[in-house]
Amino acid sequence: MSKPKLFSTHVLFEEPRRKLAEHFEVEYWTGEERPARAEVLKRVSGKDALICLLTEKIDGELLDAAGPNLRIVANVAVGFDNIDVPACTERKVAVTNTPGVLDETTADFAWTLLMAVARRLIEGDRMARSGAWTKWNLDQLCGTDVWGKTLGIIGLGRIGRAVARRAAGFRMRIIYNSTTRAAAEIEKELNAEYMSRDAVLEQSDFISLHVPLNAATRGLVGPAELAKMKRTAFLINTTRGPVVQEAALIDALERGQIAGAALDVFEREPFIPDGLRRDNVVLAPHLGSASVETRTRMALIAVENAIALFAGNRPPTILNPEALR
């Protein structure tokens, strides 16, 4: 019997590739750059399955280009704002993401950013590397203490909780806001105090965003929210760029309304506006889950979802079970 046809917009890693080969006739996008939209539309045509990255927009046009055979879109990311899930459901196309495997790695990275911006690591690296460091000085590149400060978490899901857990060693006060308040035992374990969003904005020294991007969270941090933050506070964003109104953030930074920001995500990636290229802003190219171990696990989950569907099983991390045929 012939194997189902799958298009993967990335070559993935060796282990997921090996697994895929056992079950599918696979076509990979092998280009170094992400494929152009037209290329994806062409290659997905007639396929039974698609494995894609967050750089691919999965909408009605793409589903039409794929045709009626397409049964699954497996996103190699936990965020799925790149996918029009209702359009998939309407066509009985299953959608899966990769929850659970990247929480700790992404939390590590939120802390990497937090520490880097607080202690001016990037400026220091630049000085050391360029030869501009001529002598030690008492007031050279003095940053801000992290230990003992107040960490504000907006969105206490899996990643937000992993970020909170790491704060214990820094003897920080942890406050949070989330659409649903965490259970008392989780609050106790994390030593996290639930507050209104405004109170979190007003009281935190570091604010780390961990809400998914959706209609309710788009533009969540805008001029009014930035105005509530302390002038000495830092904003950390490892979720999705459009959760923050970038123009408002640039304005707040220019006016010294907040102390700085550390950003892994941007409104229109990979575009980074000049207004964010400042010494008190640490910039990263969307690296939150970027460890070999975690990215491999993410690819494996996408593969396992596709295999499960064609074996007649429920894909383990399906987002729209109502689409199962």
Ligand code: GLV
């Ligand atoms: C990465 O940003 C992801 O959503 O997994």
